[in-house]
Amino acid sequence: MSTTQAQGPVAGAADYLDQRTGIATAVKGFARKIFPDHWSFLLGEIALYSFVVLLISGVFLTMFFVPSMGLVEYTGPIASMNGQLVSEAFASTMKLSFEVRGGLLMRQIHHWAALLFMASIVTHMMRVFFTGAFRKPRELNWMVGFILMILGLAAGFTGYSLPDDVLSGNGLRITDGVIKAIPLIGAYMSYMVFGGEFPGADIIPRLFTMHILVVPALILALVGLHLLFVVLHKHTQYPGGGRTDKNVVGFPLFPVYVAKAGGFFFIVFGVIAFMGATMAINNVWNYGPYDPSPVSAGAQPDWYMLFLEGSLRLMPGQTEYVIGGYTLSLNVLIPAVVVPGLLFTFLAIYPFLEAAVTKDKREHHVLDRPRNVPVRTGLGVGFLTAFIILALAGSNDLIATHFSLSINAITWTFRIALFVAPVLAFWITKRICLGLQRKDRELVLHGHETGRIVRFANGEYIEVHKPLNDQERWVRVNYDAHKPLEIEPREDSRGVRRKGFKKDQMLQKLSRFFFEDRIEPVTPAELAAAHSHGEHDQLESHAPAAQLAATDGGAVLSDHTPDDHGHQH
């Protein structure tokens, strides 16, 4: 069979399609689109691929799940549930786990994929945050990503509640409590959500609609928008020689990234399938069918909601007040509404906040090294510290049993740590960043230490420093050290107070917080000065390697005076 014949039908079909859609241009454009190479750019792909796995496994589960709270008697292979009165949702979850071929595997794949989806979104967000990839023109895409994260939480929450086991019912009960804590309208809202007194008979069908229709449709649409923005903005790249805000250095989509991304999809699918096949997750038959009375020890939400659980566990319970017959449950409102509100608001507005305090209107396509923006990096680490402390507080009972500690002591430690540790983490991170920047400056000005000690004729010892190569230097000197904002005075030349001064003043204060401590990058003038002045510096950075090498390793340079060196180049 000749090659032309083999290509015949394919080429024919492609031509047919192209003549009718003009798709060749698009394919050509995409195939040649350049993407920069870095492992951290694959973190977002993990989220995308686990979402694909979620869709596929989710469709399978939908075939067997019955979203109803009607009661039936369970009969099946699980002895501990036999003959018990359970909801149809629970019974169908049991049935699809034990009586549908491959059902349990699919359920476990679905759940692990959900956990991985959220974990990869968080890791991806951390990468974007710490490298400043959210700066202009990508602020909107950060918002899209942020909303995707919230939708991911919503998808996880609605799915977690569907099997109607004791654990998921406990989660719903907390939700009910949070809704009821909303002043004045809380009770009405709860009746609306649950279609009557908790738990009612409506919540599972409602959550089901949200879980399989509304939330995934929104996620799918926003994933499309998210990726469209990536194509429109082009991908960011890490700093390095030749990489600027006006170019993209990397490889074409076809064949390099098609192969890499395609392969990575199967790796992600493989890891999820491996976990689904070997590690049990959410064994609903352990918890039993939901009934509002029991709560078992170790009742916690999935990890991405654990911070909320921790926030509730840390809050002292005395802050519930009855005012004129109305209950104000600050003990629930603060931990379940105010705390996540603060955390999420910080995430959502951060790009705009930073744009405001830098007044930077330029486009940025080269990423920041985290050390070069110490306050941002510090804030990020502080934020993560608070999040992790809350998540640990949500696991305080397991920490108590596994490390033989008193749960009361743990709770108090976390209560204090929640306020102290993020500040400490911020401060320490900022100092480390500044230290690393100083180290970079030092390195650029003086070069690498070589460990070679040289003695001059006059008896002076110096250590020979090897200058940085161009790539090393580029990475260390190409960054902006923003200065605090300068604002116009309160009154103009005619002594009239101007509008907006107060706001400017606040921005200036914030800007000072961000940029008061900063390490300026080495300027060409400083570099030149370091190379040409001073007896040590000139030798340290420019002692020609060839010349020293000629003296054979550690031998002394006794026949050269420092002055001689100064004239050799």
Add this chain to the structure above:
Amino acid sequence: MKALAARRHHRLTPVVLLLLALLVTGGLYAALAPTSASADTAAVDDIAAGEKLFLANCATCHGVDAEGRDEVPSLIGVGSAAVNFQVGTGRMPMQMNGPQAVAKPAQFDQEQTNQLAAYVASLGPGPSTPTAEQVDPALGDISEGAAIFRTNCAMCHNAVGAGGALSEGKFAPSLWETTETHIYEAMLTGPQSMPVFNDATITPEEKRDVIAFLVDQREGSAGGLSLGSLGPVSEGLWIWIIGIGSLIGCAVWIGAKSS
């Protein structure tokens, strides 16, 4: 009957009636009350040996007359079940003061434990060690046991008995290694922080159902590694370690692979 009716105003009638009432109450109690002190059945030798062991190992805290003192409970009336549980699981003699006495390798063998139990049971009537039939998981109803466990035990011991935390360093231990007899005795006597589930709250049959459920959990659950059966926290831990961990490893590998 007439003769009886004629004497109902006799001045001794109240006394006779009172005696009769006492007799009926006592008789009913003797017939219906849970099997109590097995002191009468235990050999006198055992009690004597048990007393010796008691004086040597337990009297330091519980007192020579087993009456206890501040913060040390009296052992009069705790019955042989409590002794068999506390000594059999190694909780007593207590190793050291702490939030609660922890299980450790038992200090006495079963014979010595029985002797101690016989001695303590002889001090006053109390719940006695269950028979093998009472704790046989094969005779219990697993599903019934699951329901009872869920409403009465799971809030401290976790949904499948993996254990859980209590206040101030106390904890509800895992039940996977506990013997059937000890589980029964724990329910019956309520050691330490545990409430007493007497035979009126949870009948002996129901206790056996709970044991059947717990033993059934030991065979493991479907779905692969149980991850400690601790729920979402351990699942979350593993998604970060294995899921994200291995995928970041792969991402680095793919990124490092020259194109």
